[in-house]
Amino acid sequence: MSNGKDFQPKIVAFCCENSGWLAAEAAARLELGYPEKVELIKLPCSGKIDVLYFMKAMEKVDGVMILACQKENCKFLKGNERAKSRVLQTQRLLKEIGIEEDRVTIQYLAANMGNKFVEIVQNMYDKVRELGPNPGKVIK
Template sequence: MEKRESGNGESFYPKIIAFCCYYCAYSAADLAGSLRLQYPPTVRMIEQPCSGKVDIRLLLQAFEDGADGVYVAGCMDGDCHFLKGNIRAKKRVNAAKKILDKVGVGGERLEMFNLSGSMGPRFAEIANEMTERILRLGPNPLNTARAERARKGEEGDPK
């Protein structure tokens, strides 16, 4: 994993959360592992029964909790096991991107991908693409603001 410097000269290893549909995307991730395909350890997967279960609040909470990037991986268009879950997920991702742009985090840190269970190599590509994107964008602005407050001795995160 390539180490990059953040704006304040510290090492930056991105934290990327992948919300994966159990039937397709998670199966693709499992296949990528079975094929021993390499992708960065920066991606942390969260299995979902359907990508349609991912709501805007969950996406925004991931960034608030320190994720530098987030993606939702669901079934192929028109092939959702729950009929329209992936369509709902795509609408929610687009709405969350607009909110992230408005609050200064940046909508480009969030993305939606469609996969079938047989697309293990594509899952690894997506993990690499998102890692490169986040390395290019740098740390989540919310994380850097917290770190700056902590350096100045201000009251930090209540967690």
């Protein structure tokens, strides 16, 4: 395992189907590229995310994120707020076993923001690349 320049982090991005997922489609229509080792998983709402999903994902990747609708804009009213609190819970769990909290994040965007989607994903990719491989990875 290296933290060298050849390190390509694996990232899972859980996407609300009303924002993150559509923004990814918008990015595709605009033919915008983003790092290939980012896996997208569609959720019916960011509120469907769970600490358990984050933790299971973290067993095999270097960073996880949830892409949620912008504040006050959740179709189910409070899904994005719930998602935020689950991110915080997950960060607390990672912290207590000595894994960087920054490996989990929540980002907010709207369905038409293809550019923003790429920017968010790239930023996360760069940040995790800087952090290096997840030291707690179980499945390599």
